[in-house]
Amino acid sequence: MKSVIRMGLCVAALWSGAALAGDDSWKQPYGGSGQAGQDEPRPVYRTVERGADTGLYVLLGGGTDGYTGQLAPELNPGFAYGATVGVKPSKILGLELGYSGGLNDIDLAGPGGAADGADIVRNGAQAAVTLGLTPTRLQPYVMGGIGIEHFNVRGAGQVFGFQDDTSGYVPAGVGLRYNIGRLLTADARVNYNIPFEQDFAPVDNNIGNGRYQALLQLGGTY
Structure with missing residues (x-):
């Protein structure tokens, strides 16, 4: 008699489990709130604004070179070109080495220099x-730093008091840089170069007789 009762209880338990397994009404919909038939929520995408890139950057470009003070009426503004290699260890700080060149005509020599x-x-x-x-x-x-430059006087420039010279300068300026991902970096800067030990021109060697440069450079950050 006890064996029959135990077997009956086992059959009842197995029947109840099978019935629940075949009924989906007890399951909670995926991603829903527990209500049957509710649509799954759509994923929400958020746009995250990237900051300034860090790492190594290389820039090449061109612009204009001109002079101030007593040099302004004697030398016409001319074409400038440059290249910069730098590294940004953080989004704020940058360390760079740069090359720059300039071509200018002597205004006192008349048209054509x-x-x-x-x-x-x-x-x-x-x-x-x-x-x-x-x-x-x-x-x-x-930006700010220190540099050295060489002036080569061509043609009859010596007649007007100019001569070959190597001197130093302190660049100080402002710029605007835009990182288009890591594929392209655009950089526009204007800097004033304060000369020291400059003797290529027949003018006083002071802060007012300096050189300005405006460059637009393109490159990449890696």
């Missing part, structure tokens, strides 16, 4: 620090 082509050919190199004002992809910044 004192020689065919540029009368003054300048080549220089500098080390600079950039400091971003914001950590954003479109980043204004300030």
Whole structure:
């Protein structure tokens, strides 16, 4: 008798489990609130604004070179070109080495200058620090450093008191950089170069007789 009762209880338990397994009404819909037949929620995508890139960057570009003070009426603004290799260990700080060149005509020599082509050919190199004002992809910044440059006077430039010379300068400027992902970096900067030990021109060697440069450079950050 006891064996029959035990067997009956086992059959009843197995029957109840099978009935529940075949009934889907007890299951909670995936991603729902527990109500049968409710649609699954759609995923929500959020756009995250990237900040300024960090890492190694390389820039190439061109612009204009001009002079101030007593040099302004004697030398016409001319074409400038440059290349920059730098690294940004953070979104704000940048360390760079740069090359810059310039081509200028002597204004006192009349139309066309004192020689065919540029009368003054300048080549220089500098080390600079950039400091971003914001950590954003479109980043204004300030810069400063130290450099050395060589002036080569061509044609009859010596007649007007100019001569070959190697001197130093302190670049100080502002810029605006935009990182388009890591494929393209655009950089526009304007800097004033304060000369020291400069003797290529017949003017006083002071802060007012300096050189300005505006460059637009394109490159990438890696």
